[in-house]
Structure formats: structure tokens, C-alpha cells
Amino acid sequence: MKTIDELLSEGVAGKRVFVRADLNVPLDGTTITDDGRIRAVLPTVRALAEAGARVVVGSHLGRPKGAPDPAFSLAPAAARLGELLGADVAFATDTVGESATATVAGLADGQVAVVENLRFNAGETAKDDAERGAFADRLAALADVYVGDGFGAVHRRHASVFDLPARLPHYAGYLIATEVGVLKKLTDDVKRPYVVALGGAKVSDKLAVIDELLGKADRILIGGGMAYTFLKAQGHEVGTSLLQEDQIPAVLEYLERAGKNGVELLLPVDTLVADEFPDMKAKAPTHPATVAADAVPAGTMGLDIGPETRKLYASKLADAGTVFWNGPMGVFEHPDYAEGTKAVAQALIDSPGFTVVGGGDSAAAVRTLGFDENAFGHISTGGGASLEYLEGKTLPGLAALED
Numbered sequence: 001m002k003t004i005d006e007l008l009s010e011g012v013a014g015k016r017v018f019v020r021a022d023l024n025v026p027l028d029g030t031t032i033t034d035d036g037r038i039r040a041v042l043p044t045v046r047a048l049a050e051a052g053a054r055v056v057v058g059s060h061l062g063r064p065k066g067a068p069d070p071a072f073s074l075a076p077a078a079a080r081l082g083e084l085l086g087a088d089v090a091f092a093t094d095t096v097g098e099s100a101t102a103t104v105a106g107l108a109d110g111q112v113a114v115v116e117n118l119r120f121n122a123g124e125t126a127k128d129d130a131e132r133g134a135f136a137d138r139l140a141a142l143a144d145v146y147v148g149d150g151f152g153a154v155h156r157r158h159a160s161v162f163d164l165p166a167r168l169p170h171y172a173g174y175l176i177a178t179e180v181g182v183l184k185k186l187t188d189d190v191k192r193p194y195v196v197a198l199g200g201a202k203v204s205d206k207l208a209v210i211d212e213l214l215g216k217a218d219r220i221l222i223g224g225g226m227a228y229t230f231l232k233a234q235g236h237e238v239g240t241s242l243l244q245e246d247q248i249p250a251v252l253e254y255l256e257r258a259g260k261n262g263v264e265l266l267l268p269v270d271t272l273v274a275d276e277f278p279d280m281k282a283k284a285p286t287h288p289a290t291v292a293a294d295a296v297p298a299g300t301m302g303l304d305i306g307p308e309t310r311k312l313y314a315s316k317l318a319d320a321g322t323v324f325w326n327g328p329m330g331v332f333e334h335p336d337y338a339e340g341t342k343a344v345a346q347a348l349i350d351s352p353g354f355t356v357v358g359g360g361d362s363a364a365a366v367r368t369l370g371f372d373e374n375a376f377g378h379i380s381t382g383g384g385a386s387l388e389y390l391e392g393k394t395l396p397g398l399a400a401l402e403d
Ligand SMILES: Nc1ncnc2c1ncn2[C@@H]1O[C@H](COP(=O)(O)OP(=O)(O)O)[C@@H](O)[C@H]1O
Pocket: 199, 200, 201, 202, 203, 223, 224, 225, 226, 242, 302, 303, 304, 326, 327, 328, 329, 330, 331, 332, 333, 358, 359, 360, 361, 362, 363, 382, 383, 384
């Protein structure tokens, strides 16, 4: 994999460099609640700008449906990037259209532009190679060189991640180099017990990784939205909690295989439930009830692990040699459902092992809940990406940078 240092030594002054970043930051309206992912790409953007490149930053934000949607505009992220760089950052109101073309043409050496959300274009995420390729061709017309630095999206076979680098000279940015360096250590030299804690809301993606993890981890702690598919699979009521019904057979097989392989696959023993999902903006008290995991009342929604589970999971992390944690244990954005995530974060800090927190929201959670970033071994900007790396999978966005 050629790195950005090689690009810089070859010289980039006057060249248009497309940086595929992951600026998928959590937003409250148009306010960025955690800018960690923007900070993470600064070294790459700054080095290119200082070397006189015309830097074009592209990213997705959220999961819009292949068409413009103001709720997912990258404008707030572009503004924050400008503040952090201490320089004006131009913003194109489309991704490959007239605004993008004019904005990029107007860049002077050393200037930076952000183009609008890549996923406002159906070609970005299309399954069809030709459709993705056609969009990648349009992106390629905006640049002379490609730098991949959106680690959080390298597991996606998307046009800007996979097809675009094939069309331009390509290099890995500093963030990708750092992330891969740390995760490689986790695959090459795992100190045991190796404990993986999984939660969050991207249930379908993350249930799938357990398949491989059953051959690697000693303990897997399940929390967040994915817990309820397990509880349902065991025949329990889960009310209106997040549920991936089609993965129930897979989950039953995981439970069986864990038993055979001697892997501890732990589920919550209690959970906090409420009648409805909390209003995040109001942050008003919601009066959750604590119930046993096998006694979720019909019509209620599980929103955090309960106090007994917090204690259980902390004890399972207390002697860990290595910990990888992806996915908040509950809806941590609301104070009534943050205790599970806080308890697991604290247990990582207290654990003697090497600890990695991965994922946009997990990283945001530890920062916004007031934990010291330096108390963890590594905070990765990618949840799904780091999980798939740890599974040993070939990641499209890394493979594309290799040839
Ligand atoms: N029980 C739950 N029900 C619904 N959402 C949940 C639950 N537990 C956690 N979440 C949500 O999961 C989201 C983060 O999920 P995800 O994107 O998978 O994590 P990451 O970005 O760290 O990979 C958070 O916004 C949090 O509110």
C-alpha cells in the first residue's frame, strides 16, 4: 500500500487530490455533537494543503436514500473542518454536478473543498458494478490523485471507496495507516482472555460478525440493540425492541456453537425498558423500568442493559488481556439510558488489557460521557470496519489501495 508520504515526496503542488474521508459525525439538527471523525482526518488534509495540493474532500453522512436530503447535508461538517484547519473550506452543494465542478475548478494551490454527501447519488452504494462505475467516473473527473482515509467506510464496496481508487493513482492517508497498524496488532498478538463487547443499533451488520468471532474471542458480551434478537431467539418477549427476526436461526446456531467451542457468549440478565423511544432533544426524564431480560413487558422497548448486567459485564472485563468494544450498550445519548455504556467504558479503563473502542457512536459516547480518550489503548473511527478487519475479511477500501 503506497502511503501519503510517498505522494508528498513525489510532489502534489497544483494537483487535485480527492480525499475519501469518513465525516459521518453525529448531529443534533445541524449541530455536530462529536467531531472526532473530522479531527481524525486533519493530519492528511493539512499535509496535502501545506504541500500545495488542491484538496477535494468527499464523504458520506448517515444513510440517505440515494438522493439529496437536507437532513444529511455535509455542510456542518465542512464548516467544522474549516474551523479546525483555521482556513476557509469551500463547499459544493452537489457531489459531481455543476457546483462541484465549479468549486474544484476555483481552488487555488493549498485550498480545500468539501463536496456534498456522496450518498445523495444512487451510484455511490449501488450493487450494480456498472452503476457504481459510472458514478466513480464522474468523481474521477474531479481529481488527479486519490487518497483513501475514510477508515470507517473501508468495509463498504461503494463507488468512492472501491471503484474510484481503481481510476486514479491511489495512496493511503495517515488515519488508515494508523488504524490498520493498531488493528493488525490485535490480530497478530492477542493477549488472552480476549473479550469482545458488542452493542449498538446496526444489528444486522454486527450479528453477522459473531460468526467469525466465535473462533477468535474467549468471551463475547452482547448489549445494545442486538441483545433482543438473542432474547427473542430464546423464546422471550422483547416488546418493541430492535429485532432482526431473519437472523434468529443464525443467532441460535451461535449460541449452540459458543457452547461447543467453550466461548462465553453472554446476554443481558436485565434491561431498562420504556414505553417509547426517548425524545433525544428534550432529554426529559422518561421513567424507565428495570426488568429481568426474560420478562420484557409486551409493548415496551429495551433501551439499555440493567444494573445486574452492568456488574456481570464489568466482572467479565476485569481480567481481560485484550478488549475490543463496538456499539453502545444502550441509547447513551439520553441520560436515562447511558449507565450501561458508562459501566462498560469504565470496565475497559479498569481492565489490565489492551483496550480498543471502535465505531463512530462508541467513540463519540466515551468522549461525550466524559471519559479520558487516553485511558483507552486505541479509539478507532470505524466500528463495522474494525470488526470486519478483526474477522480477517478483505476490506474493499483497503484492497483497492493495495494494487
Ligand atoms: N437498545 C437499543 N435500542 C435502540 N438503539 C440503541 C440501543 N442501544 C444502543 N442503541 C443506539 O445505537 C447507536 C449506535 O449504534 P452503531 O452505529 O451500531 O454503533 P457504532 O457507531 O459505535 O458502530 C446509538 O445511537 C445508540 O443510541
